[in-house]
Amino acid sequence: MSEFLTARLRQKQDQHKPIVSITAYDYFTALIAREADVDFVLVGDSLGNVVQGAKTTVPVTLEQAIYHTRLVCAHFPAERVVLDMPFGTFKLEAHETVHNAVHAFKESGCGGVKFEGANHENIFATRKLVDAGVPVLGHIGLQPQRVHTEGGYRMQGKTPAQAEQIMTEARALEDAGAFAVVLECVVPELAERITAALKIPTIGIGCGPSTDGQIIVMHDILGMLPGKAPSFARQYAQLFEEAVRATAAYAEDVRQGRFPVVGTPKPARIYGSD
Numbered sequence: 001m002s003e004f005l006t007a008r009l010r011q012k013q014d015q016h017k018p019i020v021s022i023t024a025y026d027y028f029t030a031l032i033a034r035e036a037d038v039d040f041v042l043v044g045d046s047l048g049n050v051v052q053g054a055k056t057t058v059p060v061t062l063e064q065a066i067y068h069t070r071l072v073c074a075h076f077p078a079e080r081v082v083l084d085m086p087f088g089t090f091k092l093e094a095h096e097t098v099h100n101a102v103h104a105f106k107e108s109g110c111g112g113v114k115f116e117g118a119n120h121e122n123i124f125a126t127r128k129l130v131d132a133g134v135p136v137l138g139h140i141g142l143q144p145q146r147v148h149t150e151g152g153y154r155m156q157g158k159t160p161a162q163a164e165q166i167m168t169e170a171r172a173l174e175d176a177g178a179f180a181v182v183l184e185c186v187v188p189e190l191a192e193r194i195t196a197a198l199k200i201p202t203i204g205i206g207c208g209p210s211t212d213g214q215i216i217v218m219h220d221i222l223g224m225l226p227g228k229a230p231s232f233a234r235q236y237a238q239l240f241e242e243a244v245r246a247t248a249a250y251a252e253d254v255r256q257g258r259f260p261v262v263g264t265p266k267p268a269r270i271y272g273s274d
Contacts, residue, residue, distance in 0.1 A: 019213025069108035118169035130177030138173035
């Protein structure tokens with residue numbers, strides 16, 4: 001199967017095989033994604049939450065996104081890595097969006113970019129980027145970068161007017177050349193309608209099972225942080241609790257004189273010596 005992102009996703013869609021995606025941000029998470037053989041990785045602006053510990057994704061900068069994407073591209077097939085454009089780098093003026101996205105694409109070595117929303121400027125920028133050879137992943141429904149103006153994280157498409165607007169945005173992104181579209185927290189019935197209406201794949205998060213694929217934040221499904229994960233993120237492990245337990249056991253062994261193990265230690269290798 002092709003390593004190039006758009007071809008791989010098109011093939012999976014044609015074969016009616018679910019598309020698997022997950023976030024990654026560094027060497028460790030890229031290795032996990034690679035070993036699980038996911039179809040593509042998103043270096044999400046969620047790094048603001050799960051890596052930097054911020055309350056929202058807003059503080060993430062473009063250079064930080066590029067830095068983390070480089071790390072992931074070094075350990076996961078770069079053609080299948082998507083860089084999530086941070087707040088303030090798009091949607092203002094189309095030419096700025098294009099400039100920032102081309103810069104991020106070139107500097108990170110990734111296989112595509114993603115930005116939230118489908119206003120006039122984003123649609124125009126999508127066309128320009130696709131024409132220039134930069135694959136674009138759309139993102140509609142809940143837009144985490146708009147959490148302040150939206151007043152929180154809420155399901156989208158509940159009213160007929162909202163549903164019509166989201167459907168219009170999905171069609172516009174397809175017409176502009178986006179290779180796929182993320183639907184976040186869109187009511188399942190609408191997500192199913194959009195999936196049936198579009199020729200490009202839909203990637204759902206918090207939208208139910210009817211989309212062409214699913215994406216999730218790795219930290220949420222692995223329990224890598226304390227606290228509750230989103231209701232739509234099934235947890236397959238509790239790594240934070242296990243890591244705390246292991247580290248506490250190490251600390252206690254040091255305090256009780258049980259670490260390091262008593263015996264004749266091997267001489268430490270000094271790097272740079274003969």
